[in-house]
Amino acid sequence: MKNRPLVAVLQFPGSNCEYETASVVRDSGMDAAIFRWNQWKELSDSAPDAFILPGGFSFQDRVRAGAVAAKEEIMDLVFNEAQSGKPVLGICNGAQILVESGLVPGWENGRIESALAANHIHGRSGYLSRWLFLRVNARALRVSPWLGMIGNSAIPVPIAHAEGRFVFAEKDNHRVSECMALTYCDENGVEISDYPVNPNGSFMNLAGIMNKEGNILAMMPHPERAFWMWQIPPWIPGAWGDRRTSLNHDPALAASSGPGALFFRSLADYFELISREDV
Amino acid sequence: MTDISIVVRLKAPDPAAMTALSTLKRINPGICPGMLERYDYWQFIRPLDGKKTVEKIVSHFHDIVNPNKQSWRFTGGSGSIHSGGEELIWTEVLVTDKVDSISENWTDILRRNRYEVEKVMYSVLWRLGYPSGTSLTEARERTLALTVTSYRDQGLLANPVSQNINLLDQV
Numbered sequence: 001m002k003n004r005p006l007v008a009v010l011q012f013p014g015s016n017c018e019y020e021t022a023s024v025v026r027d028s029g030m031d032a033a034i035f036r037w038n039q040w041k042e043l044s045d046s047a048p049d050a051f052i053l054p055g056g057f058s059f060q061d062r063v064r065a066g067a068v069a070a071k072e073e074i075m076d077l078v079f080n081e082a083q084s085g086k087p088v089l090g091i092c093n094g095a096q097i098l099v100e101s102g103l104v105p106g107w108e109n110g111r112i113e114s115a116l117a118a119n120h121i122h123g124r125s126g127y128l129s130r131w132l133f134l135r136v137n138a139r140a141l142r143v144s145p146w147l148g149m150i151g152n153s154a155i156p157v158p159i160a161h162a163e164g165r166f167v168f169a170e171k172d173n174h175r176v177s178e179c180m181a182l183t184y185c186d187e188n189g190v191e192i193s194d195y196p197v198n199p200n201g202s203f204m205n206l207a208g209i210m211n212k213e214g215n216i217l218a219m220m221p222h223p224e225r226a227f228w229m230w231q232i233p234p235w236i237p238g239a240w241g242d243r244r245t246s247l248n249h250d251p252a253l254a255a256s257s258g259p260g261a262l263f264f265r266s267l268a269d270y271f272e273l274i275s276r277e278d279v
Numbered sequence: 280m281t282d283i284s285i286v287v288r289l290k291a292p293d294p295a296a297m298t299a300l301s302t303l304k305r306i307n308p309g310i311c312p313g314m315l316e317r318y319d320y321w322q323f324i325r326p327l328d329g330k331k332t333v334e335k336i337v338s339h340f341h342d343i344v345n346p347n348k349q350s351w352r353f354t355g356g357s358g359s360i361h362s363g364g365e366e367l368i369w370t371e372v373l374v375t376d377k378v379d380s381i382s383e384n385w386t387d388i389l390r391r392n393r394y395e396v397e398k399v400m401y402s403v404l405w406r407l408g409y410p411s412g413t414s415l416t417e418a419r420e421r422t423l424a425l426t427v428t429s430y431r432d433q434g435l436l437a438n439p440v441s442q443n444i445n446l447l448d449q450v
Binding site for chain 2: 100
């Protein structure tokens with residue numbers, strides 16, 4: 001590994017969150033570089049330590065969100081590196097790509113075992129953009145390099161998607177708990193399967209799923225949009241909202257970290273642990 | 280009252296179909312069709328006045344057919360819905376979301392606007408045209424293989440976890 005771990009942020013035609021994602025990676029103490037979907041060789045040569053597939057509308061969501069990008073040659077490399085244990089994070093459209101790649105839940109290597117279907121819950125369907133709360137599954141907290149610093153309490157993070165409803169084949173529903181990483185909850189951490197706590201009808205309130213090893217995480221909410229405290233709306237209920245409100249008119253607000261930073265700092269912390277073990 | 284279906288296509292080349300064909304050529308070159316077409320497929324269940332009711336709906340709601348950029352026709356009639364490729368062996372596959380809010384919302388909209396239709400169902404129709412030497416059986420087998428996304432390098436047009444796949448005899 002280099003002095004600072006390198007995180008590759010992949011840019012497909014239609015990605016639109018790559019710059020802010022790379023920026024928050026750097027603000028978390030790691031290096032970040034953006035690679036276009038056709039820079040297979042450059043990506044391979046730079047040997048990144050982790051990969052992020054950012055949000056957006058890769059290939060204009062043609063055919064199905066994430067379906068075309070999942071078949072791109074550059075995803076062969078991501079697929080192989082993910083199988084070797086390197087951390088991979090898919091955010092929103094990136095999560096859709098990981099699902100369509102068969103990287104998550106990954107019960108059988110490369111098999112498509114889940115879908116991010118159109119939002120559909122009693123009282124709401126279609127595109128939805130709003131803040132909501134997440135909590136981390138206990139096992140995911142232990143095994144995922146993306147989640148270690150988040151802890152047990154609920155954190156506010158925004159969503160913005162039309163196809164974010166995790167579904168699985170009926171025969172697989174009994175094993176979904178193995179891949180649970182993030183679930184929608186209220187500000188007290190209570191999971192409620194109705195709208196608005198569950199914004200899209202996602203099975204078991206899932207906001208994010210991972211592979212068995214935990215190194216691959218596909219999540220619909222956008223942690224990069226909650227990286228700084230000033231990005232959090234003051235009206236958000238709970239401890240994070242209180243903290244945000246207390247910083248109103250305080251110059252410290254500009255440099256205070258928000259809940260989304262915990263995802264990226266978990267990764268930095270994970271690399272720090274690895275480098276200490278290497279020594 | 281019988282059910283009435285229409286197909287809607289872009290007047291210009293469909294970018295989704297072009298991207299899908301290009302992707303299929305790369306991942307499944309051996310069984311890829313020569314032509315691929317994509318249509319919106321609307322099924323109107325038990326419209327009171329049959330085709331007349333559907334014509335009224337289509338002319339009123341430009342979200343179903345935007346006449347500036349789309350053309351449409353009833354299914355089952357004479358005449359081709361595709362332009363060119365008459366020498367090809369064509370197969371049709373219908374892809375429908377298992378839980379479909381588009382259909383639910385349109386059923387509600389038509390009900391609120393007092394159109395006498397029991398239900399509306401929205402699907403995407405893909406038409407795949409193979410070289411003339413291909414048997415229909417082989418063409419249908421290829422179409423299923425290209426439609427059902429089972430692995431990252433197998434299939435594209437539908438994710439069977441969330442979508443129903445219906446290989447049609449003829450549109």
